[in-house]
Amino acid sequence: MFFQQLINGLTVGGVYALIALGYTMVYGILELINFAHGEIYMLGAYLGIIFFAFFTAAGLTAYSLPLSLVLTLVLSVTFCSAYGFTMERIAYRPLRNAPRLSPLISAIGVSIFLQNYVMLTQGATDKVFPHLFGDAGLTLSGARITYLQIFIIVLSCLLMLSLHLYVTRTKMGKAMRAVAQDKVMASLVGINIDSVISVTFIIGSGLAAVAGIMVAMYYGLVNYSIGYIAGIKAFTAAVLGGIGSIPGAMFGGIFLGLVESVGGSYLSSEYKDAYAFAVLIVILLIKPSGIFGKTTEEKV
Amino acid sequence: MRSLLIALWFSLLFLPFKGPLPSLILFVSLSFTIMTLVFLRGYAHTLIGHGGAMMQRIRSAKLFRPSPLVTRSLLLFVLMALPFFLRDYFLDVAILSGIYIILALGLNVVVGFTGLLNLGFVAFYAVGAYTYALLNVKLGLGFWQSLPLSLALTTLSGFILAIPALRLRGDYLAIVTLGFGEIVRLILNNWDSLTGGPNGISGIASPHLFGLPMGTLNRYYYLILGAALLTYVVVSRIRSSRIGRAWIAIREDEIGASSMGINTMRYKLYSFAFGAFWAGLAGALFAAKMRFVSPESFTFMESVLILCMVILGGLGSIGGVIIGSVALVVLPEVLREVQSYRMIALGAGLILIMIFRPQGLFSVGQRVPKPLV
Numbered sequence: 001m002f003f004q005q006l007i008n009g010l011t012v013g014g015v016y017a018l019i020a021l022g023y024t025m026v027y028g029i030l031e032l033i034n035f036a037h038g039e040i041y042m043l044g045a046y047l048g049i050i051f052f053a054f055f056t057a058a059g060l061t062a063y064s065l066p067l068s069l070v071l072t073l074v075l076s077v078t079f080c081s082a083y084g085f086t087m088e089r090i091a092y093r094p095l096r097n098a099p100r101l102s103p104l105i106s107a108i109g110v111s112i113f114l115q116n117y118v119m120l121t122q123g124a125t126d127k128v129f130p131h132l133f134g135d136a137g138l139t140l141s142g143a144r145i146t147y148l149q150i151f152i153i154v155l156s157c158l159l160m161l162s163l164h165l166y167v168t169r170t171k172m173g174k175a176m177r178a179v180a181q182d183k184v185m186a187s188l189v190g191i192n193i194d195s196v197i198s199v200t201f202i203i204g205s206g207l208a209a210v211a212g213i214m215v216a217m218y219y220g221l222v223n224y225s226i227g228y229i230a231g232i233k234a235f236t237a238a239v240l241g242g243i244g245s246i247p248g249a250m251f252g253g254i255f256l257g258l259v260e261s262v263g264g265s266y267l268s269s270e271y272k273d274a275y276a277f278a279v280l281i282v283i284l285l286i287k288p289s290g291i292f293g294k295t296t297e298e299k300v
Numbered sequence: 301m302r303s304l305l306i307a308l309w310f311s312l313l314f315l316p317f318k319g320p321l322p323s324l325i326l327f328v329s330l331s332f333t334i335m336t337l338v339f340l341r342g343y344a345h346t347l348i349g350h351g352g353a354m355m356q357r358i359r360s361a362k363l364f365r366p367s368p369l370v371t372r373s374l375l376l377f378v379l380m381a382l383p384f385f386l387r388d389y390f391l392d393v394a395i396l397s398g399i400y401i402i403l404a405l406g407l408n409v410v411v412g413f414t415g416l417l418n419l420g421f422v423a424f425y426a427v428g429a430y431t432y433a434l435l436n437v438k439l440g441l442g443f444w445q446s447l448p449l450s451l452a453l454t455t456l457s458g459f460i461l462a463i464p465a466l467r468l469r470g471d472y473l474a475i476v477t478l479g480f481g482e483i484v485r486l487i488l489n490n491w492d493s494l495t496g497g498p499n500g501i502s503g504i505a506s507p508h509l510f511g512l513p514m515g516t517l518n519r520y521y522y523l524i525l526g527a528a529l530l531t532y533v534v535v536s537r538i539r540s541s542r543i544g545r546a547w548i549a550i551r552e553d554e555i556g557a558s559s560m561g562i563n564t565m566r567y568k569l570y571s572f573a574f575g576a577f578w579a580g581l582a583g584a585l586f587a588a589k590m591r592f593v594s595p596e597s598f599t600f601m602e603s604v605l606i607l608c609m610v611i612l613g614g615l616g617s618i619g620g621v622i623i624g625s626v627a628l629v630v631l632p633e634v635l636r637e638v639q640s641y642r643m644i645a646l647g648a649g650l651i652l653i654m655i656f657r658p659q660g661l662f663s664v665g666q667r668v669p670k671p672l673v
Contacts, residue, residue: 033475047316082309098654102658112643113651117644120640232482274483284475
């Protein structure tokens, strides 16, 4: 029973971690809570369903399921990255030097806009992702792990690993870390801040898109309002790990997934969504800098 | 050429959601709009110049500036006379506007005066409404007996949220208040034995005033008018008081304010509790008007709607916020046909206002706060 909850928690936690990475990267660089990030994840789930349905209708799925899945993934990630890029250009870039609350309010605007955009174009009813893998899976000491769960866990781990390598090993990753430390200094040594920020949004949105598709496959149902609650949970995960810290977001996401599935089965599942909020409030009150975060003093 | 590319970009983004034909339509209309905008931009300067000169002339003409006392009594007279001219439907809208005016003025104290973003304001509204509903239905207390309790409880909940939350900086505070709002809503939704869960509480009595039942729309309108006026007077008086000036100082520069000897923690606490107080009043009035409460009326979107009223009207501007609340209640009613586009327009509006007019649309004659770094 406990082991089962552990597996379920790990699956959901991997998804939270992928979304949380987007929050934490943007916050690390812009000190902005990208409120609309959850909506990008929702867009990803919708795009996944749309593209997969398109390929199924075109006969590609019948020809080769893996190919059609990979194409769905690639196309959705591309589109979500484009949405993330556009979002930053329209709603955040003009406000970069505005008072702190302005970009936050405009982010709420983006979030409402995207939610209703999807509701108007795709309808308010739930969308269904076809049940592809069935319940096939392995049984490990009494707990069941489906192939889909293995796929989700492995893919999230792979993506996190490659993000880690990207940030620590490549030139762009170095530039990102430099911008996160000090924007003015970074621009003085010739780093193009605007493009670094754009790349951050593109990567974050791409990861959120993958998370969206995986959730659509896992639960089979998608609704235009899923982004809000998932966004809050991922944000909690990011804060838990220390916002701005990439390993922190990974850890926070998995931890939150575990808390939720274990808490949901041993305590009350009615309040499942409230756990994230409670965890968030408690961390912010006790240790706002999170587990891996650095404390910063407010300066004049 | 550039405008064509921009239009193409957006149509491509739109493509998977609605298919090729609507995308094509979007492309054509977008490129047309952008080109028109680019074309107009060349003339914008002269246009604005003309408009500005016109405004100057209007302002300098003495004719348009009667004493504030005269305008205010005229306005009050018109408001008092409204029920004699309006149909029930419009009266209903007016009552709703009144409730939102109280809410928005309350939130304006927190967000506009003190500069603290509260995204869970609706929680206080819910506490006010449910307190009256429960006291009335379960204990049989009347409106005027429950009202003080309702107000006390909301103010107290303002304190309870604020004491820990205010240790946090701007955006973290926003998130904690959001979490608070959601937790309150989840409790209302799940504590079936007390709050009736998703079904809510019905059969709430409407108030009596001086022995007169206030159940009819006409009478209730006057009650709301009185409450809104009271809110207006108290809020605008307190803004120019010592407390109000301390709030504004905190908004402008917290470190500066504290080095001038303002106990920022205490004044922020006052601001939260004072804002919550008005939400409690609005909540009780709402419960009494609807005679029914359910968690559905207290979602995050409601918080956002109230926030939009404050931002649209102009953060910190009392007159602007009143106009903003009325506009956001009345507009969707007028534009019934495009109701479904209301929220999408609201979202886009928030972004546009933040970029082009952060001081709000209606903050006329207001000392515009200089943006902080």
